[in-house]
Amino acid sequence: MPLFLKGYKLEPSKISRTFNVQPPEDPHDYVISIIDCIPRDAYKYIGNGYEKDDNLNVMIVMEDGRDEKQLMNNPVPPSDDKTLADIARKICTPAIWPSFDDLDSPPEFWDSWGSGASDLLEWNGGQKDT
Numbered sequence: 001m002p003l004f005l006k007g008y009k010l011e012p013s014k015i016s017r018t019f020n021v022q023p024p025e026d027p028h029d030y031v032i033s034i035i036d037c038i039p040r041d042a043y044k045y046i047g048n049g050y051e052k053d054d055n056l057n058v059m060i061v062m063e064d065g066r067d068e069k070q071l072m073n074n075p076v077p078p079s080d081d082k083t084l085a086d087i088a089r090k091i092c093t094p095a096i097w098p099s100f101d102d103l104d105s106p107p108e109f110w111d112s113w114g115s116g117a118s119d120l121l122e123w124n125g126g127q128k129d130t
Helices: 012-019 028-036 068-073 082-091 117-124
Strands: 004-010 045-050 056-065 092-098
Touching: 004 045, 004 068, 004 082, 012 082, 056 068, 056 082, 056 092, 068 092, 082 092
Parallel strands: 045 092
Antiparallel strands: 004 056, 004 092, 045 056
16 A cells, blocks of 8 residues: 655645746755745644546655555644645645555556545635636
């Protein structure tokens, strides 16, 4: 079973709208600046999750584990850190993704796998940002 990452995906389209800029092709150019704004004790680590199109996303990981259902059922306590809460609400998408660092290739279980994004909307204040 792969390692699953539960947290906040940095969303290029939300970053673009929020800051009225076009994110560069290389996310590294803006990821470091965003992550550096968040106190290190506000999250577990920064990771990469697989998208269904085989691309990677950059995630602020709050929790990880091999049991996706357990991750979905265990709420992550709200962060006391206002910076993380603001970033998560404005430029991120909350959900669970398989970890890139734990896999040699894109997961072969996509057809039976569904992200928990809709069940994790409470992280985003209960509202879906599009």
